[in-house]
Amino acid sequence: MTTKQNTAKKHIVTSFHNLSAELQEAVREKYPLGFTDAMMRVDKPNGDFFYAVPFDTDEVAYLVKIDVKIDNGATEEDDKDYYDDEIKGADELQGAGDDDGDSVEQSDDDVDI
Secondary structure, eight states, X not given: OOOOOOOOOEEEEEEGGGSOHHHHHHHHHHOTTOSTTTOEEEEOTTSOEEEEXXXXXXXXXXXXXXXXXXXXXXXXXXXXXXXXXXXXXXXXXXXXXXXXXXXOOOOGGGOOO
16 A cells, blocks of 8 residues: 655745745746746735745745835925926026027928928
8 A cells, every 4th residue: 555645845935035045046047037027916914915926846835025116106205396397497598599689590380391
């Protein structure tokens, strides 16, 4: 009588930085173009979440946490500068060509064909 061996892999969730150097290199080799396309969001019961990529060895099925910087958009201070309607220096530029009186501006409408 043969005995059934436990063939189920151990499942481990760990940070990329906690992997050995050899496993980190193996993960990089599996994802040579980066993690973006393989990354999945994992929601925790407390409402937090993290991003991870799957990585399997013969013995272990890893879910490797990847540090992700999430851009929450511009801060309120950035918005204030970006949406400022007054363009600094516009008054100086507007009068720059009128100083000598010899400058001639030609619009597209004035071009002879």
